[in-house]
Every structure is written in structure tokens, then in C-alpha cells.
Amino acid sequence: MALKFKIVPVTAFQQNCSIIWCEKTKEAALVDPGGEAQKLLTKVESLGINITKILLTHGHLDHVGGAVEVKEALSVPIIGPEKQDIFWLQALPAQSDMFGFAGAEAFDPDQWLEDGDEIMIGESRLLVIHTPGHTPGHVVFFNDEDRLAWVGDVLFNGSIGRTDFPRGNHSTLISSIKDKLFLLGNDITFVPGHGSNSTFGHERKYNPHVADTLPI
Secondary structure (H helix, E strand, O other): OOOEEEEEEEEEOOOEEEEEOOOOOOOEEEEOOOHHHHHHHHHHHHHOEEEEEEEOOOHHHHHHHOOHHHHHHHHHOOEEHHHHHHHHHHHHHHHHHHOOOOOOOEEEEEEEOOOOEEEEEOEEEEEEOOOOOOOOOOOOOEOOOOEEEEEEEEEEEEOOOOOOOOOOOOOHHHHHHHHHHHHOOOOEEEEEOOOOEEEEEHHHHHOOOOOOOOOO
16 A cells, blocks of 8 residues: 555544555645644654645535644645635634634635646545535545545445535535445545545445445
8 A cells, every 4th residue: 555544533523634645755645634733743743754735625614624723834735625615714714603613714725626636645646526515615535546535524434424504415415426436436445524434335335325235
């Protein structure tokens, strides 16, 4: 496996922030630093790797709340999500007040992402897949070589993302899962935004929201 990762749950939401790195070059990225930036920075230092970018799947507070602090500490760019999530990033102060978090300032990423973009982490390649439904600008990061995907809040072990937030859409979410993610292969292990890892094959068989082969 060329791409390594470490999951660090953060905040009261226990959001899965992933530290991912190329084993050969030690170049690394932080996916969805939702808060507790110092905790994440300490873990990065202990791993002896070099963070060169921050990647965001979508604009919800529990996935982006620590992004600016990490950016300023490491002088690295924030990349993603897709631009339709700009309204969520601009609403971070209101999100912060709503959930009782320390004040989170609105920001724009250094780079918006589009479906089909590719991101290099050392010698490992991540394909960007636009997966709207939970939010309109949600993206997934997929590494074909190691059969890994970081899916944010699109899909969970046994569940799917909420669609009752502004500009969420249930049918669009189901299409993102079945018509984009599941087509990548049953063998792919995915890291969700919350909870334990799973595979697309397991969810196709057992997840009551998206299963196409229900167990007998």
C-alpha cells in the first residue's frame, strides 16, 4: 500500500479527520480538519510527515472548523470542496453559533474542486468525484491504486448522509452513491465522516438505504 492514513476523531461530533500520506515521500494531506487543530498538529508531528495541503469534502462546520488554524500554522493551501458549497463556508459564523462552537470565521478555499480533478500526494493520486446530495458541493477523494475513498458525509457504515439541510436532496444523494461511488467497485474501503470504515460491497449488501442485494 503506497498511501497510508491515520484517522483522528475531533470535536463533540467525533468527526473523522484523516491524515493521509505517501509512504515513499512522506508528503501528506489533512482531510476535513473539523476542529481541535492543535490535536491534529501534534499527531502530524508524531508521524514525521510533511503536510502540503488541506482537503475538504464539504462546507459543514464539523468538517472545516479547524482548517484555517491548520492552514496558518503550516502555511499550506485549503483545497475543496466544489464551489456550490460556498454558502456553507460563508455561513460558518452562524453554524458556529448554532452548535455552540468557538467562533469560526467565514473563508474561501485557495482552490475550488471540480468533478474529475486529480490531486497528488507525493506519488499517490486522488481522483475528485463530485457527489452532491448531502450538500450541493460535496466531493469524494478516491485513490484507485490502494482502493481507498474518503467520502465525507455521503455514505456511512449502515447509513447515509442527512439531506434535510439547506440545498440537500435525497434522490440526488442516492444517485451519487449508486451511480458514482458503487460503480468504482465492491472492494473499495471507504473512510466516512463519522463512525467506522466499511466497503462499498458491504453497503451494497447490508445498508438499508442503498442496498441492492438484501441478505436473506
